[in-house]
Amino acid sequence: MPTVVWGPVDPLVNGRYEGGQDAMQISDKVFVVTGAGNGIGREVTLELIRRGASVAAVDVSEIGLAETVALARTPASRLSTHTLSVSDRAAVEALPEQVVAVHGQVDGLLSIAGIIQRFVRLEELSIEEIEKVMAVNFWGTLYLDKAFIPYLKRRPQAALLNVSSMGGLVPVPGQGAYGASKGAVKLLTETLYAELQGTSVAVTVVYPGGVATNITGNSGVEVPNMDKVMASGTPPKTTAVHDAARQIVVALAAGKPRLLIGSDAKTLDRLSRVNPTKAITTVAKQMQKLLGV
Numbered sequence: 001m002p003t004v005v006w007g008p009v010d011p012l013v014n015g016r017y018e019g020g021q022d023a024m025q026i027s028d029k030v031f032v033v034t035g036a037g038n039g040i041g042r043e044v045t046l047e048l049i050r051r052g053a054s055v056a057a058v059d060v061s062e063i064g065l066a067e068t069v070a071l072a073r074t075p076a077s078r079l080s081t082h083t084l085s086v087s088d089r090a091a092v093e094a095l096p097e098q099v100v101a102v103h104g105q106v107d108g109l110l111s112i113a114g115i116i117q118r119f120v121r122l123e124e125l126s127i128e129e130i131e132k133v134m135a136v137n138f139w140g141t142l143y144l145d146k147a148f149i150p151y152l153k154r155r156p157q158a159a160l161l162n163v164s165s166m167g168g169l170v171p172v173p174g175q176g177a178y179g180a181s182k183g184a185v186k187l188l189t190e191t192l193y194a195e196l197q198g199t200s201v202a203v204t205v206v207y208p209g210g211v212a213t214n215i216t217g218n219s220g221v222e223v224p225n226m227d228k229v230m231a232s233g234t235p236p237k238t239t240a241v242h243d244a245a246r247q248i249v250v251a252l253a254a255g256k257p258r259l260l261i262g263s264d265a266k267t268l269d270r271l272s273r274v275n276p277t278k279a280i281t282t283v284a285k286q287m288q289k290l291l292g293v
Helices: 039-050 062-072 089-103 128-153 177-196 215-219 226-231 241-254 263-274 275-287
Strands: 030-034 054-059 079-083 108-111 156-161 201-208 258-261
Touching: 030 039, 030 089, 030 128, 039 054, 039 062, 039 241, 039 258, 054 062, 054 089, 062 079, 079 089, 089 128, 108 128, 108 241, 128 156, 128 177, 156 177, 156 241, 177 201, 201 263, 241 258, 258 263, 263 275
Parallel strands: 030 054, 030 108, 054 079, 108 156, 156 201, 201 258
Antiparallel strands: none
């Protein structure tokens, strides 16, 4: 079995990946990418286009999608745009046929769209704010998975990728609703991995740590007390968004069940399994400055 190093070079050895899976050729495949109007979703869309795929780009922002199209510089036949909220069940359920009408098939779904909450304790969040986070992050992912799985199973080789979060591994004070939604995505995706064994669909769950995107602005929230964090001399480390996107596309092609992005996510993943209580208290201490404690 080849040893795989997830570095700048794709871990392909003689056409096969870690575990002996056949590589999914990205070129000439059709992928649906949500959150494609900004951040990781946009960069994943551009990476897939660069690798010869066609993409149905989905986002709530028509302006964001137009910017992605301008950056892609590819024929309209290879990049379609679909403006909708993933929390709109009816719109999501209609999406597969819309994609097939444009591209003729669907070979992969990448559910990347997501929002965070205000940086406050759970008791300070309104039920409406919590419901909004759950609607986009969990229900949106579930709607998409249920809508597209039947189409993916028709393909000889297909992929389903959901993005959870480092916050779905370890609780983050000030992001309790967000973490709960991403923890739900984690278990949902792991369940699908188990249930889709023996089918043509490879399932991947992604746990990004800090990635240099504008998720705060896109979520309509601000990071409080960031000046104190920066002044502490230990600003948070982040992964470049284009590098995160490349890792996601490589994991997708490999059918890799689990991808951790960034040293922060990898460290917390290990700590949460070895000493869960220490993982919780470590993150709680790190969040004290942001919460003004």
